[in-house]
Amino acid sequence: EIVLTQSPATLSVSPGERATLSCRASQSVNNYLAWYQQKPGQAPRLLIYDTSSRATGIPARFSGSGSGTDFTLTISSLEPEDFALYYCHQRTNWPITFGQGTRLEIK
């Protein structure tokens, strides 16, 4: 099983600043990694797929990068609606796995 480890667990950032979230895989996932955003009481929403492609309707301030085992989600200038939980997700190997999440909170 591929284990995805996200860091930090909680990230405190002020609106307008940049946030950088990390996801490390226990073995290579090639570029088959996605990021989801989840707000309280809501289902996860696809943000980034195939490491760096933005899903439809996702603002350009969200970007993804990385390869192999190390991946990053960057939010260039935080808006109030961006404060949420973020999960990375791989489907290279069975079983499908998710990271434990990074909580992005307002500083």
Next chain:
Amino acid sequence: QVQLLQSGAEVKKPGASVKVSCMASGYTFTAFYIHWVRQAPGQRLEWMGWINPSTGDTKHAQNFQGRVTMTRDTSISTAYMELSRLRSDDTAIYFCAREGYCTNGVCLHWFDPWGQGTLVTVSS
């Protein structure tokens, strides 16, 4: 629009079973796999398995072997996940998700959309 609508919250006693439904609309139900993912309080998302609505074939995560049954009814575009021999640590929100993020006429194997989630509480 493409949507997955799940059944309402359930409260069950330990040892009982629960069956959650996921009704698809806005697309051809048999064209995309449906996955089930759960989220226990304070825990990461946990993938449970998938069903191919076209054939009824299923695949389950090892943790749920022997306890989970995934079925579908194509006449009403609905997938079901039944979990048996419930324990207190099965208390979670259960999501269904379509494996099929589609853009520019191409559909990829990512989860989009998700259902709204069904809270299952297991308590004596």
